[in-house]
Amino acid sequence: MNDPVIELRGATKRFPSGTGQAHTAVRELTMQVSAGEFVAVVGPTGCGKSTTLSLVSGLEPASEGEVYVRGERVRSIPRGVGYMFQNDAILPWRSVLDNVAAGPRYRGASRSAARATAATWVERVGLAGFAKYYPHQLSGGMRKRVALAQTLVNEPEIMLMDEPFSALDVQTRSLMQDELLRLWAGTGAAVVFVTHDLEEAIALADRVVVMTASPATVKDVFAVPLSRPRNVEDVRLTAEFLEIYREVWESLRVEVARAREEASRVG
Ligand SMILES: Nc1ncnc2c1ncn2[C@@H]1O[C@H](COP(=O)(O)OP(=O)(O)OP(=O)(O)O)[C@@H](O)[C@H]1O
Numbered sequence: 001m002n003d004p005v006i007e008l009r010g011a012t013k014r015f016p017s018g019t020g021q022a023h024t025a026v027r028e029l030t031m032q033v034s035a036g037e038f039v040a041v042v043g044p045t046g047c048g049k050s051t052t053l054s055l056v057s058g059l060e061p062a063s064e065g066e067v068y069v070r071g072e073r074v075r076s077i078p079r080g081v082g083y084m085f086q087n088d089a090i091l092p093w094r095s096v097l098d099n100v101a102a103g104p105r106y107r108g109a110s111r112s113a114a115r116a117t118a119a120t121w122v123e124r125v126g127l128a129g130f131a132k133y134y135p136h137q138l139s140g141g142m143r144k145r146v147a148l149a150q151t152l153v154n155e156p157e158i159m160l161m162d163e164p165f166s167a168l169d170v171q172t173r174s175l176m177q178d179e180l181l182r183l184w185a186g187t188g189a190a191v192v193f194v195t196h197d198l199e200e201a202i203a204l205a206d207r208v209v210v211m212t213a214s215p216a217t218v219k220d221v222f223a224v225p226l227s228r229p230r231n232v233e234d235v236r237l238t239a240e241f242l243e244i245y246r247e248v249w250e251s252l253r254v255e256v257a258r259a260r261e262e263a264s265r266v267g
Pocket of ligand 1: 015016023024025043044045046047048049050051052
């Protein structure tokens with residue numbers, strides 16, 4: 001394996017809880033992600049998947065253990081990190097083109113250079129002809145395309161994705177998954193993709209990390225040896241996919257059951 005671009009070594013994150021005691025969100029997380037690798041993280045609701053991304057992005061410092069990006073200890077937000085969340089960061093008063101141009105502008109490109117770069121990404125995500133549209137004129141899938149272009153225009157070395165497609169209907173979701181794979185291929189970016197959806201995780205990733213019920217730690221890591229390029233709808237129907245699904249679900253189901261038990265005890 002190449003040198004990891006992302007490395008967590010025994011990272012633990014505690015938050016102050018309402019009762020004055022510390023609440024452990026994630027504990028002793030150890031994992032590595034290499035350049036060009038697509039890693040999906042699955043786990044029961046509320047186990048600490050988003051917190052894991054916050055540690056990598058430097059938004060939250062680890063309470064214990066270490067987090068490295070490109071071999072350097074994360075102390076603030078590292079450069080070269082792109083995000084995509086469930087709620088997109090599209091500004092309603094800006095056109096599609098200007099939303100995508102905002103990143104390059106922020107990084108110092110002139111208005112015309114930023115718009116030229118943005119135009120190529122607007123086209124690559126399939127929105128040529130919609131550059132002048134405003135967000136309210138777009139469908140949910142089209143907004144996701146804008147969000148993808150907003151992320152990719154900055155050519156991130158690392159992409160942190162937190163359930164970016166979970167609000168979409170099933171068909172649009174599959175389309176966007178294919179788009180993501182197509183656009184990511186060849187970028188060399190390392191991806192950490194958090195999802196509730198095990199099918200999505202396997203269809204997209206090179207490895208699937210299963211987290212335990214709260215406080216989350218890495219329970220198992222599964223390789224996904226499905227060939228690329230992949231078409232997510234086709235790949236889901238293969239015997240190989242189902243075999244991997246069964247294996248990962250065996251691991252995940254125990255944690256989902258444990259989380260439910262815990263929730264019913266607390267609730
Ligand atoms: N800033 C914060 N302050 C206090 N507690 C927090 C904070 N961020 C997360 N937590 C707590 O840490 C735990 C893990 O939350 P996190 O959002 O990482 O889980 P998740 O697995 O991403 O959840 P979901 O699957 O519902 O998206 C939760 O109990 C949450 O309340």
